[in-house]
Structure formats: structure tokens, C-alpha cells
Amino acid sequence: MRNPDKNAIHHASISSARGRQYGTNSKEFSDFLSPLRRYLHGQVGRPWDKVYSEIRKAVPGGLQGDHLWMHIKWEVEIHCFERDGRVFARQRYFYVDIEVSGLYVHPRTGLLCYRLLPSRPRLKPTAPVDRIEIAENEEYRKINGIWYYQKFVRLDVSGPPVLELVRKKQLNRRELREFRQAYPE
8 A cells, every 4th residue: 555645735725705715704895984974974064174173083994994984085086176166076097177076175175075966857769760761662671679671562652551561571681781871879
């Protein structure tokens, strides 16, 4: 019988899921920001410098404190300016001036303020196009998600128009590509 080498390294696959490695009592980090948001909204109307110093005293240093300050900077727009009686802030990524919405520090008074911009009215979606008239008795029509070319003949000339379908053809790939170029949806 072979003796296994005591110095040999046995590779076993270890799960990367923390819960499988350490059990259900493993620590997990979560951003539970509701208390922070409630606190900040409760401080509206107070000078930002006082609110800032209170948070500075309460928040521990280190990685967790830095992480919390990152969230505070995302919640409160600190660097604002006034133009034509309205308060603006420069966006972090696009460098575009936008009107503030949410929590911000007023540029003249230094107070923590809250302003919610009214939402833009949503455009009503237009009804999907399922029929395009080409000529008087010719059309493209979408039936069950498939586009067809249809040609009609008018039967009764004297009264109301009565049309009879004389040709119906499903569009092939080339025709469908040309159709989409001519009539973008």
C-alpha cells in the first residue's frame, strides 16, 4: 500500500459564496441608508456647517466612515450656485449645470434645503403602426407580427367602396429590410 506524501498539497474546490464558507452567521455588508436619509431630511432648514460638524463627531473614522461620507455627498448637493433666482449644481460626470432636486446647501444662506422638481409629463406611447397605405388599392399590413403586401380590387363603383383581396404576400428578408429603411417604425 502506498503512503501518501504528507507534504503534498491537496487542492479542493472552495466555494466563493461567503455563506457557504462561513455558515449563516457570516457577516455581510449592506447599505441601509434609510436612517441617514431620515436624519438629513430632519435637518432641513438648519445651517449645513452645524449639521456637518454633528455628523463629523458621530461618524467613526476609517473605511466605514469614508463610505458613509461618500453616501452623504451623494445625498446632499453641496456646491451649488444661483442663476436667475434658481439654484443649480454642476453634474459630477457630464459637467452640465442642472437645477437642483433633493437635498442641497443654499449658496447664499448656507442652509440645508430640500426641493423636489416636478416630474416631466410622460409622453403617451403612440399606437403601433400596423398598416401603411402605398397606393389607392395597395398596402403593407402587419398581421400577427408579420408584415404582408396586399393588393385589392374595387368591386362596386357606384356605392360605398367594396374591396376584394386579390394578392397577399409575406415580405421576405430583403423586402422587409427595404421596407424598414423606407418606413422606420
